[in-house]
Amino acid sequence: MQEMTSDVDSPELAQLYQDFRDHDLAPLWTQREDLQPLTPSPAAVPHVWRWTRLLDIAERSGRLVPVGRGGERRAIGLVNPGLPGTGYATPTLWAAIQYLGGHETAPEHRHSQNAFRFVVEGEGVWTVVNGDPVAMRRGDLLLTPGWHFHGHHNDTDRPMAWLDGLDIPFAAKTDVGFFEYGSDRVTDEASPSVSRAERLWAHPGLRPVSVLDDSNSSPLTAYRWEHTDAALTEQLLLEDEGQPATVEQGHAAVRYSNPTTGGDVMPTIRCEFHRLRDGARTRARQEVGSSVWQVFDGAGHVTLDGVDHAVTKGDLFVVPSWISWSLSARTSFDLFRFSDAPVIERLGFARTLIEGVSR
Amino acid sequence: MQEMTSDVDSPELAQLYQDFRDHDLAPLWTQREDLQPLTPSPAAVPHVWRWTRLLDIAERSGRLVPVGRGGERRAIGLVNPGLPGTGYATPTLWAAIQYLGGHETAPEHRHSQNAFRFVVEGEGVWTVVNGDPVAMRRGDLLLTPGWHFHGHHNDTDRPMAWLDGLDIPFAAKTDVGFFEYGSDRVTDEASPSVSRAERLWAHPGLRPVSVLDDSNSSPLTAYRWEHTDAALTEQLLLEDEGQPATVEQGHAAVRYSNPTTGGDVMPTIRCEFHRLRDGARTRARQEVGSSVWQVFDGAGHVTLDGVDHAVTKGDLFVVPSWISWSLSARTSFDLFRFSDAPVIERLGFARTLIEGVSR
Amino acid sequence: MQEMTSDVDSPELAQLYQDFRDHDLAPLWTQREDLQPLTPSPAAVPHVWRWTRLLDIAERSGRLVPVGRGGERRAIGLVNPGLPGTGYATPTLWAAIQYLGGHETAPEHRHSQNAFRFVVEGEGVWTVVNGDPVAMRRGDLLLTPGWHFHGHHNDTDRPMAWLDGLDIPFAAKTDVGFFEYGSDRVTDEASPSVSRAERLWAHPGLRPVSVLDDSNSSPLTAYRWEHTDAALTEQLLLEDEGQPATVEQGHAAVRYSNPTTGGDVMPTIRCEFHRLRDGARTRARQEVGSSVWQVFDGAGHVTLDGVDHAVTKGDLFVVPSWISWSLSARTSFDLFRFSDAPVIERLGFARTLIEGVSR
Amino acid sequence: MQEMTSDVDSPELAQLYQDFRDHDLAPLWTQREDLQPLTPSPAAVPHVWRWTRLLDIAERSGRLVPVGRGGERRAIGLVNPGLPGTGYATPTLWAAIQYLGGHETAPEHRHSQNAFRFVVEGEGVWTVVNGDPVAMRRGDLLLTPGWHFHGHHNDTDRPMAWLDGLDIPFAAKTDVGFFEYGSDRVTDEASPSVSRAERLWAHPGLRPVSVLDDSNSSPLTAYRWEHTDAALTEQLLLEDEGQPATVEQGHAAVRYSNPTTGGDVMPTIRCEFHRLRDGARTRARQEVGSSVWQVFDGAGHVTLDGVDHAVTKGDLFVVPSWISWSLSARTSFDLFRFSDAPVIERLGFARTLIEGVSR
Structure with missing residues (x-):
């Protein structure tokens, strides 16, 4: 905290701080900036x-x-x-x-x-x-x-x-x-x-009438590659035809969803798959919440907090909260992603900052 | 209403009823049983x-x-x-x-x-x-x-x-x-x-990340037969394997759903497809709300309010509210159904009575 | 429908129309404009x-x-x-x-x-x-x-x-x-x-822990005048203080709500209470859905589809769907209103057109 | 983990564990019981x-x-x-x-x-x-x-x-x-x-029509004692009259709620107020999630994980996840409570075990 009005070496003040410790207390004013940083300040690193x-x-x-x-x-x-x-x-x-x-x-x-x-x-x-x-x-x-x-x-x-x-x-x-x-x-x-x-x-848009209650986790416990691949392929073809379909130019993405609610597959974990065309680059994004990515195919770069990393099939990387990330593709570039976004969104903490887009 | 305490032919009473008519009024007591029947009493008929x-x-x-x-x-x-x-x-x-x-x-x-x-x-x-x-x-x-x-x-x-x-x-x-x-x-x-x-x-359990807002009608504007048929086929095979999958013995059914919510395809209309095995019979059901059925394939009978009708490919029938219906199959028997169930359910009026099942 | 290609008096056409009648059918083309008007065309009148x-x-x-x-x-x-x-x-x-x-x-x-x-x-x-x-x-x-x-x-x-x-x-x-x-x-x-x-x-913002399930109708079965009056009084005082609180200048309003959901008191009926300051006038509004109003106190005018009506304590008026309505107050002017808005909104049919406000 | 098939002192195994450390990895098998205990095992203590x-x-x-x-x-x-x-x-x-x-x-x-x-x-x-x-x-x-x-x-x-x-x-x-x-x-x-x-x-069951959007935190930023006290008083009087109103015999409780949704006041924090009659005792409860209590008035005991504590006005105590708690009152006994229950419930982790009640 700001300057103390009494001498920091005063016996009264020393006793006060000792009493905090002795009685399972901690003053906010010595911790406040750590507890409540101006922006998310993860200990986790990219x-x-x-x-x-x-x-x-x-x-x-x-x-x-x-x-x-x-x-x-x-x-x-x-x-x-x-x-x-x-x-x-x-x-x-x-x-x-x-x-x-x-x-x-x-x-x-x-x-x-x-x-x-x-x-x-x-x-x-x-x-x-x-x-x-x-x-x-x-x-x-x-x-x-x-x-x-x-x-x-x-x-x-x-x-x-x-x-x-x-x-x-x-x-x-x-x-x-x-x-x-x-x-x-x-x-x-x-x-x-x-x-x-x-x-x-696994029948698109069809639910069994025998199971009508919604569940907070997806009853569809397997999402097959052939469907994911087809969905991404179509998004890029639609983009070629001038139709809205991709997240941004050259960047297709699907979110795995719970067919009983349309929401995330599980209450705490979001799963997505991203595909970049050869040569494409995503805008840099900062998001509240953390995620883990795995390269599924192809090769490219991920830029994490300004540092560039070449990545290839199977490589994994983590993006802590509010760390800037962007991807660029040297080939067709496929990546799986999972994150804690459902936690962040359900509890009202979501914010996103996208390069070149006003908030 | 019950007997009047005053003479029904009294001039005062006659004038009162005239005044109702003259001033755009109607007494409840002469209409109550029509307006509020003991059970739904549709003018529509099967x-x-x-x-x-x-x-x-x-x-x-x-x-x-x-x-x-x-x-x-x-x-x-x-x-x-x-x-x-x-x-x-x-x-x-x-x-x-x-x-x-x-x-x-x-x-x-x-x-x-x-x-x-x-x-x-x-x-x-x-x-x-x-x-x-x-x-x-x-x-x-x-x-x-x-x-x-x-x-x-x-x-x-x-x-x-x-x-x-x-x-x-x-x-x-x-x-x-x-x-x-x-x-x-x-x-x-x-x-x-x-x-x-x-x-x-039309990719099972996958949503485009470019379209994350839910919509009250399904963005999937075509539901193809190959998926419907496959879903029904699998339900009956699962039943053969002793797994829970069908609505009742020999009766498979899917509901068409909005992939952004898991709910009905449109706010006022529910669409379903039903398949009965050759020889199967459904329990009789009474439901609040009305529906229209079309036989898609095969032949069988529908019993509507106790009256049996043989139906075959393309035939249509309507089931008004609270009218008992059941189906029986003479061959493999496929039917499409649509109803006003979303209206009934969203507004809190749903009730179902199933033969042999306590409410 | 537009002109027929065949002579309207042809025996074939006459037979066709007879067959419609004989087989419980009706062609859309002779009914379409009635069934699907350009805007809501209620038979009900103000x-x-x-x-x-x-x-x-x-x-x-x-x-x-x-x-x-x-x-x-x-x-x-x-x-x-x-x-x-x-x-x-x-x-x-x-x-x-x-x-x-x-x-x-x-x-x-x-x-x-x-x-x-x-x-x-x-x-x-x-x-x-x-x-x-x-x-x-x-x-x-x-x-x-x-x-x-x-x-x-x-x-x-x-x-x-x-x-x-x-x-x-x-x-x-x-x-x-x-x-x-x-x-x-x-x-x-x-x-x-x-x-x-x-x-x-009836304790503001407080729920009994013994009753945690939400209900589709309000468990609070009595809304007392003292609370309604206080809420409206405060809205007008806040307006006097330059605070946002009223619907528009001089027009306070509360919606009765279900404390378990914050939504309407019942699934099919919305209830509101409106108060206009002496001399205030509301913008003209057209809304999908119908409502009934009762003057509770004071005197003023309601304009319904361009026709002005002086109304006073106890008078009732109805506003059919999409009929323009506005109120003006000759004294402090209190009105109770109920409507079918929950039906309209839950089923996705809501639209409002407000005088001087772009849609 | 269970016995290793190779000698634990084998150079290969030693190298493997060294490689875990050198490459930012940790085997699950040495951590699993800590990471995934049989029941919640909080480091926090009562x-x-x-x-x-x-x-x-x-x-x-x-x-x-x-x-x-x-x-x-x-x-x-x-x-x-x-x-x-x-x-x-x-x-x-x-x-x-x-x-x-x-x-x-x-x-x-x-x-x-x-x-x-x-x-x-x-x-x-x-x-x-x-x-x-x-x-x-x-x-x-x-x-x-x-x-x-x-x-x-x-x-x-x-x-x-x-x-x-x-x-x-x-x-x-x-x-x-x-x-x-x-x-x-x-x-x-x-x-x-x-x-x-x-x-x-703060008008029971009434919302301003000028603010119809729901908010994930309560717009009612002050909940006054007079309302809380009245609600608790009424619950105990209703109990005296043989009406269902209290959580259990002699135990009244209210949850502070968001009038726009009926839900918790804020997305991460639940607030409640509990009142026990003089002499009343609650059943022991174990709940997933943690809470903090403050005695507001009166005196009594709280039993935390089997240990009894006498508490009086202003005293605070914490109940970590799945720690058994119960209260008993030596006088009329009022307590405020806040907890992370909205987090637990929204993310699907809620469980409660109540003494003498089957799950």
């Missing part, structure tokens, strides 16, 4: 992780560390360098590479935390969600919303690795998490190419 | 129209009556026998067979009334919705929500007929309708197999 | 009823017509001169003067129709709503939402008359109404000055 | 702060520490003993005693964080919210929702102290906060007994 490095470490973990009850998953979390010791990719989001060897099984459990898998390469694992086996293939987004039992099993003799995303940090910070162990094996070892959830729900 | 008959009359209209500005559409409305002189199929819904000869055009206009087309047979016409040409093919549902410009043009030399559904009676009774003439020709005479609306929106 | 006249007729009804089971209420409905034979004030709203003599009782019943009472003068009657006696006094709005049991009893030896408003026409036209008889006497003959509903709910 | 102690320290701060620009407020935050060094009362909530000497002013500013004041004793300070002076008196709840400018000024020569509550920890952890300095003096030094916000909004 950072890039290389897929080749992650994959190497995951493969070695596969050889050296078993998967099973207790640890539950052979998942290796990205630790934001600004949040050392936490295991958090951003203040609200957890992101990991999970690795499952041939014929291995990660046992079933359920938890309050919302989770998804995104597959940048490979196939052969089935995630069993409340008893429904869901195939995992390149480009697919698979959901395991809060309190759904889920396990994974590899039906092949080849290993598979993928991206896990959860709201673990958010749940930990707000003390909302419950956890329950389930079956040591997955409860259905079948390996269908299409899940029951998709058979009921 | 009725069946035969497709072969409709088609014959439509074809003759095609030869004898031009289509063009003023009349706007060569549409022949079903008139409920309980509502003579109105042109209404039910108290809230209008239903018609529309017929367009080879290379004919129905001019563009827009109106507050919400409308759709459902195609029981044929193809070759494009409905142009706000400039977007939408192909019409067997089994498709096409929307023209309120205040969207739309016209139709037949790109072939063969005539085509289809079902039109609107909320014309509801709009007329509540005095909400505006109407505006548009282009005499359709504004885009292209004949793409897929509309721009579908290219943006 | 009209004024004089309170002194209504009261005289109600008093004579009180002497000549008993109240009791069957007729249920001694209520005399306003019949719109444009809707003869219906008993409807507007296409969707029913409005009546109800009259109860000293110590008379109107028996309990319930119905799907939503209802309210508004008291322009007098007191002494209690409306018992689901067993809760609600005093009726000048300036009060009392609700009996759909399917709430209610009866009235006069606890004094003086008669009382008031305004009843219901959605009877809307319910009749959509066939949604159920009705059930209740007790011949009111189930609680106590005469408390404050109802239990008010004791739970 | 704790009681004594009002007499807080007041003594606040008064000494008043003598020794000026208030003004930079520190902004002479507010002394409760530090949860389980969250040392943070200044947080719970993981999501900040709570403080704020103290303003005679004729002092705390300058205006605004911030994304939502805030309120609750007054346990005293009067004489006005909080100016977006230019509207709001008197603060015993028992009042005053809101300063996110991004509303606000300052405080003491219009008397006597000091005043009160409770401040904010979502500072939540905002800090999710990096959502913006802050802007405003006027060094309050922008309106008037001292009206009633604010403009109350004059517009």
Whole structure:
């Protein structure tokens, strides 16, 4: 705070500060600027992780560390360098590479935390969600919303690795998490190419009359690459035809949505897929809330807080709150993104600043 | 009302009733039982129209009556026998067979009334919705929500007929309708197999990030038969596997929905498609609100207020409010349905009574 | 429709039109302009009823017509001169003067129709709503939402008359109404000055934690004059202080609301109270949907579709859809209003045109 | 995790763990039980702060520490003993005693964080919210929702102290906060007994027609003690009459609500007031999410995680997530409570376990 009216060395003042400490108190005036910065001032920093490095470490973990009850998953979390010791990719989001060897099984459990898998390469694992086996293939987004039992099993003799995303940090910070162990094996070892959830729900604009209640998480637990790719392709073709369809010139994007509400797939996590044409560049954006991106295909650059990073297939990067980001494409450039935007929006904290656009 | 305490022939009472009439008044006690019946007592009656008959009359209209500005559409409305002189199929819904000869055009206009087309047979016409040409093919549902410009043009030399559904009676009774003439020709005479609306929106669970506002009518203006058929097929297969998916044994059904909200396709009209297995029978249901059905394929019976009617491809029937209905299938039996359920539900009047199920 | 290509007198055409009639069909092209006018074209007309006249007729009804089971209420409905034979004030709203003599009782019943009472003068009657006696006094709005049991009893030896408003026409036209008889006497003959509903709910911004579910009708079944008057007084004082508070210069207004949602008091009926300063005049407005007004106090003019009417305490007038209305005050001028605006808005048909304001 | 298949001392494994650290990674299997406990396992602990102690320290701060620009407020935050060094009362909530000497002013500013004041004793300070002076008196709840400018000024020569509550920890952890300095003096030094916000909004069930948009924070920025007290008094009287009104026997409670939605007063903070009859005891409850309570009047006990604490006027205590709490009253016992329940509920994490009630 501003200058004290009494001498800072006065015994009375020293006693006062001692009493704060002794009685579980803290004066606002010494903390105010930290607690209430002029703009979001995340401890988290922008950072890039290389897929080749992650994959190497995951493969070695596969050889050296078993998967099973207790640890539950052979998942290796990205630790934001600004949040050392936490295991958090951003203040609200957890992101990991999970690795499952041939014929291995990660046992079933359920938890309050919302989770998804995104597959940048490979196939052969089935995630069993409340008893429904869901195939995992390149480009697919698979959901395991809060309190759904889920396990994974590899039906092949080849290993598979993928991206896990959860709201673990958010749940930990707000003390909302419950956890329950389930079956040591997955409860259905079948390996269908299409899940029951998709058979009921993956028909555009159609709902089963047998399930009319809305749910706060999507009942469609698998979003397949063929649909995502088709939607993005069409947006760019429509742009070619002079129709409004893309976010900005050369930048197509879809948001994965809950067909019962049209809203986000889970209450705390937004998932999107972005595609840039070769040579395209996005405006720089600052957004309240944090996100994690993974390059799915192609190559390009991401500029984070003014620093340029070349990224390619599988590379991951995080964008903390209010950090400026933009993308530019050296080839056709595909990226998956997840963020805490539903939290930010539902609680009234959303703001966006777009380069060259008045707020 | 009950017996009068004064002599009904008293001059004072006679004068009183005369004064009601002279001063634009009406006593409740003489009307109460009509105005407030114990259960819904529709003037509309259950009725069946035969497709072969409709088609014959439509074809003759095609030869004898031009289509063009003023009349706007060569549409022949079903008139409920309980509502003579109105042109209404039910108290809230209008239903018609529309017929367009080879290379004919129905001019563009827009109106507050919400409308759709459902195609029981044929193809070759494009409905142009706000400039977007939408192909019409067997089994498709096409929307023209309120205040969207739309016209139709037949790109072939063969005539085509289809079902039109609107909320014309509801709009007329509540005095909400505006109407505006548009282009005499359709504004885009292209004949793409897929509309721009579908290219943006017909990807299961995916929304374009460029269009994030929700709309009270579906932006997906075409629901294709291949998706409807696949969804119904899967429900019955899931039932075979012992999974919950159908409305009741042997009865699959989908509701067409607005992908921005998960709700009905338009604020006043619900659209559904029902499929019964050969031999299946639905429970009898009574519902507040009225609906119109069209047999799409197969043959079976509908029982309306206890009266059995054999129906086959193209036949239409109406179910007034609180009239008991049930279906039974002699073959695989497919039916399209539309109703005023969104009105009933949004305004808090919904009730359903299902045979053998306690309320 | 436009000119026919074939001779209108052709036998084929005559047969076609005969077949329309014989087969319960009606061509759109002969009805289109009636069914879909360019702007709302209500059959209902603007009209004024004089309170002194209504009261005289109600008093004579009180002497000549008993109240009791069957007729249920001694209520005399306003019949719109444009809707003869219906008993409807507007296409969707029913409005009546109800009259109860000293110590008379109107028996309990319930119905799907939503209802309210508004008291322009007098007191002494209690409306018992689901067993809760609600005093009726000048300036009060009392609700009996759909399917709430209610009866009235006069606890004094003086008669009382008031305004009843219901959605009877809307319910009749959509066939949604159920009705059930209740007790011949009111189930609680106590005469408390404050109802239990008010004791739970009439505390500004406070909800009982014991009742957290939202309801589609207001649980606050009595809105007292003292609060309405205070709210309007404050709006005009704030206007005097240069603060935004009034609808327009000299025109204060409150909307009665459901404290569980902030929305309208009932799903089909909006209730408002308007106060004009002496000399004030409102802009002319055209709105989709119809409303009924009652002058509560003071004197002024209403201009309906360009025709000026002097109105004073108790006088009622109706404004059909899209009819221009404006008010001007010769004294401080208080008016109660109810309308079908919730129907119009929930179903997406709302439009307003305000004099001098671009749409 | 379970036993490793390779020797834990193997060089390969040691290298793997070293690589995790070197490449900003952390394996889930060593953290999983901490990150995902079986039930919420807050670091925050239940704790009681004594009002007499807080007041003594606040008064000494008043003598020794000026208030003004930079520190902004002479507010002394409760530090949860389980969250040392943070200044947080719970993981999501900040709570403080704020103290303003005679004729002092705390300058205006605004911030994304939502805030309120609750007054346990005293009067004489006005909080100016977006230019509207709001008197603060015993028992009042005053809101300063996110991004509303606000300052405080003491219009008397006597000091005043009160409770401040904010979502500072939540905002800090999710990096959502913006802050802007405003006027060094309050922008309106008037001292009206009633604010403009109350004059517009504090009329039960009535909304100004001039402000029809809903807002995610309550526009009613002052909730007066007289209304809270009356609501609680009525609940207990209704209970005496055998009517449903209280949460449980002898336990009345109100929730402060947003009159435009019926929901919580601010998107992240719920405020309630509870009253127990002399001798009453609540069931023990466990709830997801944390809360802070302040005794407003009377004396009683709170049992937190099985430990009993006698508490009296002004004492504050915190209840971390899933910690069992119950209250018992030695006199009539009044308590104010605020919590993060809106966050928990909006994001789908709510659970409650009530003693003797099946979930």
